[in-house]
Amino acid sequence: MNELVLETHGLRIAVRSNSAMLLEQLRNRTASVAAQSSGTPQLSYTIEERRGESGLSYAIRCGTGRMQRSTTPREALDAVLRRMQLHVAEEAPDHIFVHAGVVSWEGKAILLPGRTFSGKTSLVVALLRQGAAYYSDEYAVLDRCGKVHPYARPLQVRVAGGSRLWTAHMLGAEVGSGPLDVALVVFAKYHLTSCWQARPVSPGNALLRLLANTVCARKRPHEALACLRLVAVEAPAYVAMRGDSGDAVKPILDLLARDSKVGRKL
């Protein structure tokens, strides 16, 4: 078995596989969010490639327990990555992970919290096309001071029948490099026929909505509340209905301009 140990956000995770190609792909997929490590891992996954009568299959285990079986290497890799991400998002000792798309505009971070299929990635893509810098399409990684750090994994763009991975550079965008203050939070909900409508929400309401998207909220409520409070008190927050993601970019940047006086008209 080959082994790859990855270190990210204070955690070390080993992935073992009899397929060197799979580990190489894993290393490439995680290069932007995790470094290779030689330390002792706290958690391990195994991906075993098996050749059977019906072709190749992949058995995935977490520790010694069985997790699932996949029929393609991509599926196996996605499954392991998903679980690794969740583990890190829940256990990272010094950070709070909130499900959110994040971009920066002129040095100010915009958070777009939302669950699966809320259209986070398409909104992030639309903002990147207009010149925003990429931070994440999945997690706002907040430190104890409430600053947001890059989690610049490849964007997972859903297309009919599956998803594609795009880098920010493929969209002509830069990747953010350092922690930023959060300047705006927009809880945008997609609806096919909606036009842009936004209303401000109070800091308490914003905190409650952020908490609903926080991975470690149940496990570490005190830390989560203290961290989210900083964001909720400092950054104006809005609840919005939106249609096409391209049409939402200007109103979002207008909100940023209005609230922080640093935005610029498109």
Place this chain on the structure above:
Amino acid sequence: MKPIAIKKGITIEELPGEIIAYDLGSHRAHCLNRSAVEIWRCCDGTMTVEEIASRLHQQIGLPKDPELVRLGLEQLKAARLLEVESVEPAADPPPSRRAMSRRHSLAAMAIPVVTSIAVPTAAMAQSRRGGTHPPQPPHPPNPPRPPRPHH
């Protein structure tokens, strides 16, 4: 009856004019606006609804209306932030927030409001991939552009 707030097992995060009350047992979180906070703070088992109404009138200038307090108490009870036995069961449901707002010509923000969520587990909060069609498939990437000047 003299309402009693439940504070055991509740962690509080204070914000300007609001609080978040997190129930560590049920993993429900509640946002109390200012009026609801003041009512909850008065629920120490020593004050009647009428006395709480007087206190709110003195402290934050709310109309001295026990119905306004009952509206807050009902929401606090539903959020399990009050000892159920300490709150008199209402003969009639309290007036709606809108009705209360009209009755006293109050801004909506002055009416006690408790907003609640069930805090998700990590797995519930986790994003999934694939499955159904996307809400909105974006266009393919543009060709790379020259880098923007750094701000």
